[in-house]
């Protein structure tokens with residue numbers, strides 16, 4: 001029995017570890033460092049019990065509760081209670097995402113690419129590929145739990161005791177295994193990797209949403225969500241272990257079902273019916289522009305939704321700005337208060353630049369897709385047809401520009417529609433629109449940089465992301481690090497006038513647009529001259 | 535009339551010379567077979583012809599237009615099928631066919647349906663579910679349902695079953711009857727023998743042979759097995775004799791086809807008791823060139839070695 005089902009599982013596990021060791025290490029280190037660094041930062045940010053208590057009061061509002069959870073021990077807001085309140089839910093979400101991506105990669109994606117078939121032809125058990133992937137994920141989540149648990153305890157911060165820290169780590173590890181289980185299940189149900197990731201992330205989002213709604217309105221509802229369970233462990237406050245056991249139990253059940261389904265299905269098959277697609281292309285698809293958009297439609301829609309939700313959640317905290325910022329010294333350093341400007345306005349400008357940088361991500365993805373298509377030997381088809389290089393590049397560029405506009409509009413509407421309600425002054429939606437759309441030239445400069453690399457140095461298009469990361473550090477943490485002016489001036493985002501605090505500076509905006517056009521044109525020249533790889 | 539022509543085509547990737555002075559001509563209404571071992575430079579030549587790669591030196595023209603500069607104009611009248619067809623996983627086969635036909639600018643609706651039926655393709659399936667053969671069918675249907683004057687096919691049948699291979703051959707012959715030209719890079723000898731009017735053989739980036747199949751056969755060697763009453767003297771010194779192997783009573787060797795007469799005259803002096811000959815096959819021709827025999831014929835050398 002075991003021989004037939006599980007032979008050589010350990011060998012396959014080692015193969016997975018070998019293939020992706022760097023990926024695992026980066027995820028584990030990244031999440032642990034994020035958690036521990038936050039814990040270490042808290043005592044500096046909130047020095048006294050009074051400060052913490054003040055923070056607790058500002059945290060108790062529906063928007064915050066929806067975002068991070070209802071929180072426990074608010075009447076004695078220790079550093080531990082702060083961690084469990086402000087960090088645990090978000091970190092759990094991130095760990096869930098990690099599990100979805102990693103499990104899909106080692107299950108359905110391997111199967112789709114034909115690797116599982118080759119493995120299956122060797123003397124390995126029928127369940128070995130899935131079992132090896134889950135074994136590795138068990139190890140990854142367990143390591144993560146230990147790293148975070150011991151790491152938090154090792155900070156030596158008062159109230160981060162051993163029991164609470166281990167519970168906190170276990171909460172992270174168990175929600176990780178929960179989503180490893182659901183993804184393994186969806187990998188059986190859906191017959192392709194896009195579907196697997198799609199369903200799993202949808203479930204992740206819905207579970208978080210149910211908890212958010214439950215925490216705000218009806219606590220029983222929260223107990224339908226695994227996020228409700230692990231937050232209900234009340235780490236550092238009451239330290240209940242049973243929700244962890246519950247989460248692990250359900251995870252094991254999910255894994256059991258996944259393994260069972262894996263045995264009874266065919267290789268390459270699934271259980272969800274895959275409906276036949278169109279047998280003819282819609283008129284929309286029949287142009288390079290249509291193709292460029294169609295290929296990225298799902299991603300586009302997901303990003304619009306994501307940017308909107310993010311902006312809306314920022315909008316929801318605008319009402320508390322004055323208390324939120326004035327009380328916290330650290331925030332003042334971030335913000336570099338401007339004489340005579342309302343704190344709320346200043347806060348809006350800070351959020352807008354973050355949203356603009358977030359909006360740059362899909363904008364750049366849309367143009368860089370062309371490079372990915374080339375790498376996968378799919379532009380070759382298009383160029384063998386009556387399509388010029390200029391036309392194809394222009395198609396992707398149009399999609400990118402369209403995306404930049406839609407994303408900034410989504411962030412204006414998202415933040416504004418809630419902002420105008422919660423802010424007590426007479427701010428209008430128009431203010432949000434102008435302070436968001438003013439970033440368009442900056443986004444276009446980012447796009448032009450990508451076009452330039454696609455045209456002249458396609459191997460180095462990754463630099464675009466580095467540049468965006470640099471921009472984020474400079475504009476977001478600029479106040480904190482006090483960069484010299486010439487460094488800040490290297491990113492287009494720092495040249496954009498900070499609406500509504502500053503005046504619109506049309507001249508700067510026009511210059512930026514002209515530079516973007518010039519660099520883009522340069523990219524077009526290069527793209528017209530070089531070899532296409534495939 | 536020349537439909538496609540390259541002159542001294544050279545392509546370097548950094549230090550590596552993938553093509554070294556390739557001369558090719560495809561005339562109107564002919565099927566030209568382009569053959570050579572893996573990595574010889576077939577796909578590279580084709581990509582230069584498509585204007586996807588830029589030639590380092592030399593000239594490539596299609597319909598008398600420059601393959602690089604006038605790519606778009608040329609592509610309106612050609613159809614291309616790559617050897618390794620990668621498609622968009624989330625589009626259906628039917629959508630891809632329509633897209634290709636539309637972008638090429640010519641439409642042939644009835645042909646599309648007929649070809650889908652002939653090739654037995656389900657156009658409602660997403661491309662990610664297609665096997666290699668099915669992806670090739672998508673590209674072939676898209677190619678043959680366009681009104682093209684020149685078809686460039688780069689090992690288009692490597693994933694097709696024999697039945698589909700036959701459907702493909704019908705398509706090629708039909709196109710030829712309509713006066714279309716075809717550049718077919720292929721590894722399947724029976725396919726080349728059946729379809730091609732002329733062939734060119736490329737090895738390590740150089741064309742080492744080209745002409746009609748009959749001309750090339752002429753360059754091959756006949757295998758002879760001879761038994762004589764007296765031992766044959768001086769056999770190895772005769773022009774055009776290769777690979778001599780002596781057995782107990784007989785001797786086996788190869789003769790360049792054009793030297794056959796001289797050789798027969800020579801051995802007849804030693805009392806032939808038994809003579810067996812096997813005719814040259816296309817396969818021999820290929821094998822000789824593919825293996826990189828150091829006695830490889832130079833183009834135009836007429837088989838002297």
Ligand SMILES: Nc1ncnc2c1ncn2[C@@H]1O[C@H](COP(=O)(O)OP(=O)(O)O)[C@@H](O)[C@H]1O
Pocket residue numbers: 533547550552570571572573574575576577578579
């Ligand atoms: N983009 C490239 N960069 C470097 N070398 C290449 C590139 N494309 C092809 N080559 C090399 O050129 C040679 C010819 O390749 P190719 O034309 O694909 O051969 P064929 O199609 O005849 O099998 C091979 O040695 C291959 O490795």
Ligand SMILES: [Mg+2]
Pocket residue numbers: 576577578617688
């Ligand atoms: Mg090739």
